[in-house]
Amino acid sequence: MNKDSAVVVFSGGQDSTTCLFWTLKHFRHVRAISFLYGQKHQKEVEIARKIAEKASVPFDIMTIPFISSLSKNALTDSTITMDQEKPQDNLPNTFVPGRNLFFLSIAAVYALEHGCDNIITGVSQTDFSGYPDCRDSFIRSLNVTLNLALEHQFVIHTPLMWLDKADTWAMADQLGVFDLVRTETLTCYNGIRGDGCGHCPACKLRKKGLEEYLKRKNTK
Amino acid sequence: MNKDSAVVVFSGGQDSTTCLFWTLKHFRHVRAISFLYGQKHQKEVEIARKIAEKASVPFDIMTIPFISSLSKNALTDSTITMDQEKPQDNLPNTFVPGRNLFFLSIAAVYALEHGCDNIITGVSQTDFSGYPDCRDSFIRSLNVTLNLALEHQFVIHTPLMWLDKADTWAMADQLGVFDLVRTETLTCYNGIRGDGCGHCPACKLRKKGLEEYLKRKNTK
Numbered sequence: 001m002n003k004d005s006a007v008v009v010f011s012g013g014q015d016s017t018t019c020l021f022w023t024l025k026h027f028r029h030v031r032a033i034s035f036l037y038g039q040k041h042q043k044e045v046e047i048a049r050k051i052a053e054k055a056s057v058p059f060d061i062m063t064i065p066f067i068s069s070l071s072k073n074a075l076t077d078s079t080i081t082m083d084q085e086k087p088q089d090n091l092p093n094t095f096v097p098g099r100n101l102f103f104l105s106i107a108a109v110y111a112l113e114h115g116c117d118n119i120i121t122g123v124s125q126t127d128f129s130g131y132p133d134c135r136d137s138f139i140r141s142l143n144v145t146l147n148l149a150l151e152h153q154f155v156i157h158t159p160l161m162w163l164d165k166a167d168t169w170a171m172a173d174q175l176g177v178f179d180l181v182r183t184e185t186l187t188c189y190n191g192i193r194g195d196g197c198g199h200c201p202a203c204k205l206r207k208k209g210l211e212e213y214l215k216r217k218n219t220k
Numbered sequence: 221m222n223k224d225s226a227v228v229v230f231s232g233g234q235d236s237t238t239c240l241f242w243t244l245k246h247f248r249h250v251r252a253i254s255f256l257y258g259q260k261h262q263k264e265v266e267i268a269r270k271i272a273e274k275a276s277v278p279f280d281i282m283t284i285p286f287i288s289s290l291s292k293n294a295l296t297d298s299t300i301t302m303d304q305e306k307p308q309d310n311l312p313n314t315f316v317p318g319r320n321l322f323f324l325s326i327a328a329v330y331a332l333e334h335g336c337d338n339i340i341t342g343v344s345q346t347d348f349s350g351y352p353d354c355r356d357s358f359i360r361s362l363n364v365t366l367n368l369a370l371e372h373q374f375v376i377h378t379p380l381m382w383l384d385k386a387d388t389w390a391m392a393d394q395l396g397v398f399d400l401v402r403t404e405t406l407t408c409y410n411g412i413r414g415d416g417c418g419h420c421p422a423c424k425l426r427k428k429g430l431e432e433y434l435k436r437k438n439t440k
Contacts, residue, residue, distance in 0.1 A: 062286055063286065064284075064286050066282055066283065066284050066326065070326065070329045070330060070333065071329060071332070071333050097329045097332055097333075097370055098325060098326075098328070098329045098369060098370065100369070101325050101365070101366070101369040102322075102325065105318060105321050105322065105325065106286065106290065106318075108318070109290045109291060109317045109318040110290060112291070112317055113290065113291050113317075132368060132369060132370065132371040133368075133369045133370075135368070137368055138365065138368040138369055141361065141364050141365040141368050142365045142368075142369070144361050144365075145321070145358065145361040145362045145364075145365040146321070148352060148353075148355070148357055148358040148361050148362075149318060149320070149321040149352060149353045149358055149362070150317055150318065150321075150352065150353075151352035
């Protein structure tokens with residue numbers, strides 16, 4: 001068992017980039033993987049590659065177009081207008097059913113092949129937008145399922161699970177990558193790097209967290 | 221919740237064909253899906269399609285080549301000679317890591333999209349050849365994981381879990397499809413339909429079960 005090596009599920013966004021540097025602090029051997037799954041903004045994978053290169057982390061891309069063919073949603077289908085807020089009785093239409101299930105399952109097989117026992121994901125229950133596959137209970141259940149499926153003891157780490165976006169900015173700052181995360185990552189649903197378009201749900205959440213963190217920092 | 225509708229994970233082999241007819245007996249609306257995952261014997265999918273047509277069951281094919289790119293194994297890589305028996309200290313090299321995990325996860329998203337709450341798979345712990353993802357504990361854990369991931373209550377049914385191959389032949393006979401299963405399904409690792417090549421591990425297991433069942437039947 002290699003406790004020193006880890007695979008990061010990495011999209012080049014604020015959360016997973018912060019997780020990448022968290023992992024580099026805690027593990028000796030770190031790899032990162034991104035997914036091409038038919039998302040509208042495929043350039044996030046190029047952004048991920050550049051950040052991984054800068055961090056000297058081996059980087060692989062998994063191509064899994066079946067995810068977008070399985071169901072209709074606003075992240076992979078350009079003809080659907082994105083929900084700006086979570087509808088009262090339903091999941092937001094930006095939910096891609098099974099996305100984290102597939103990302104983490106593929107990460108586990110990849111980890112097995114590369115001799116890594118640790119898997120890191122940036123999911124958070126705090127700002128989870130109603131996505132069931134960002135919740136802690138799902139991650140814990142999946143961890144058991146993956147260990148049974150592959151007869152191997154993996155540990156899934158979720159450093160952001162109980163943090164809000166302001167806490168995540170604080171973590172990036174503590175890790176010395178505040179500026180990198182602020183200017184080089186892509187979180188925006190409209191595909192604009194750094195501070196983004198400013199008005200999509202992802203930008204609003206990121207901006208609110210940033211303002212809270214900066215206020216908190218300046219009043220210390 | 222639609223307790224009447226079910227999706228069968230269907231490969232056109234003995235086990236999943238028996239499960240298809242079991243499902244037709246127990247559920248009103250039945251669909252079947254097969255997977256193209258880079259297996260050497262892609263014609264199993266054509267065989268599955270023919271059986272589904274004969275049974276008047278809607279049939280879909282999912283193309284997921286990433287499974288064969290994730291790891292080296294004898295079912296997807298022609299340069300590897302198949303293990304004839306389970307090695308003492310290791311899994312047989314016919315194990316495709318995560319295969320049932322991916323098949324059942326995709327089946328769940330497919331079921332969600334088609335309004336089906338039941339998923340049927342022909343895995344069996346009795347003759348499991350050392351594959352961890354055929355065990356009952358894995359299936360139960362996965363069922364919980366899928367329900368959490370998709371926020372929906374699915375039930376995974378495994379009619380063959382505790383049956384050996386002779387019992388499975390008995391079930392096909394009770395369902396009135398003994399001849400169909402014997403002549404039209406493909407279980408053989410060398411891609412020969414019906415009784416197969418006779419000497420690969422899958423054929424040996426199938427043949428042993430058939431002989432046991434016929435003996436049992438004739439001594440009644």
